Amino acid sequence: MSDILRIDEAKKHYRNRRGETVPALDGVSLRLGAGEMRFVVGASGSGKSTLLLCAGGLLRPDSGSVAVAGEDLYALSSEERAQRRSRRIGFVFQQFHLVPYLDVVDNILAPSLAGYEGDPRPRAEELLERFGLGHRRDHPPSELSVGERQRVALARALLQRPQLLLADEPTGNLDAANGAKVMECLEEFAREGGAVMVVTHDPAHATNDALRLEGGRLAE
Ligand SMILES: Nc1ncnc2c1ncn2[C@@H]1O[C@H](COP(=O)(O)OP(=O)(O)OP(=O)(O)O)[C@@H](O)[C@H]1O
Numbered sequence: 001m002s003d004i005l006r007i008d009e010a011k012k013h014y015r016n017r018r019g020e021t022v023p024a025l026d027g028v029s030l031r032l033g034a035g036e037m038r039f040v041v042g043a044s045g046s047g048k049s050t051l052l053l054c055a056g057g058l059l060r061p062d063s064g065s066v067a068v069a070g071e072d073l074y075a076l077s078s079e080e081r082a083q084r085r086s087r088r089i090g091f092v093f094q095q096f097h098l099v100p101y102l103d104v105v106d107n108i109l110a111p112s113l114a115g116y117e118g119d120p121r122p123r124a125e126e127l128l129e130r131f132g133l134g135h136r137r138d139h140p141p142s143e144l145s146v147g148e149r150q151r152v153a154l155a156r157a158l159l160q161r162p163q164l165l166l167a168d169e170p171t172g173n174l175d176a177a178n179g180a181k182v183m184e185c186l187e188e189f190a191r192e193g194g195a196v197m198v199v200t201h202d203p204a205h206a207t208n209d210a211l212r213l214e215g216g217r218l219a220e
C-alpha cells in the first residue's frame, strides 16, 4: 500500500531572538498510509506542532524530506506547494481560526476560494449535515458553542476532500462530549480512506501505536 505521508529524517531548528539555536525536530521518520490514524504525544516543547507544520507543507525542514501522496513537498515551488496543500491536506488547530465576519457556511466554503473543481456548495451542505451544523449555517462563529466552532473548523478542513488531515490538539478546548464527537469525525475520515495525524495531550490516546516525541525524536 502506498503511503499518503512519508517523512524521512526531518530535522528542524529554530533561531530565537537572542540568535540561539533551538532544536525542535531531530531526525524524525514516519509513514502514514490510507485509512490510518495515528496520535502524536509528548511533553510540551517536544516538537509535536513543528512536526505537523513540516508534514503539512507549512514549514520547511532544515534537512530531510516530506512526501505527500508520493510527491516531495519541499522540492515543489511555493505556488505548487500551496496548491497541493489546499487540495490534499486539511488542518485543524486547537484555536479554530474561523473567519469572524463570515457565517458558518461561508467559513466552510472559504478553502474553495483557492480553487475548487466544480461547485463546492453541495459539498459544504453535505458537511453541514454530517456535522450537525445545518441549523447554524447562517450564524457567525461568535454565536456558536465551542464544540460547534471546532466542527465548523473540521468541516472546512474536509471541504476539498483531502487525503491527509493534520490536527493539532483539536479537542484541547472542548469538553469530553464534544471532544469525543470530534474524534469520531476524525476516525470516520480515516475509515473512508484518509490518513490522519492527531496531536493530543489526552493520556487516553497515548496508546501503544502512538508516535511519542521526546526532545524532537521519536521514541516508539
Ligand atoms: N517560532 C519559534 N521560534 C523559536 N523556537 C520555537 C518556535 N516554535 C517552537 N519553538 C521551540 O521549538 C521546540 C518545539 O516546539 P513545538 O511547538 O513543536 O512543541 P510542541 O510539542 O508542539 O509543544 P506544546 O505541547 O506546548 O504545543 C520548543 O522548544 C519550542 O520552544
Ligand SMILES: [Mg+2]
Pocket: 048, 049, 050, 168
Ligand atoms: Mg504544540
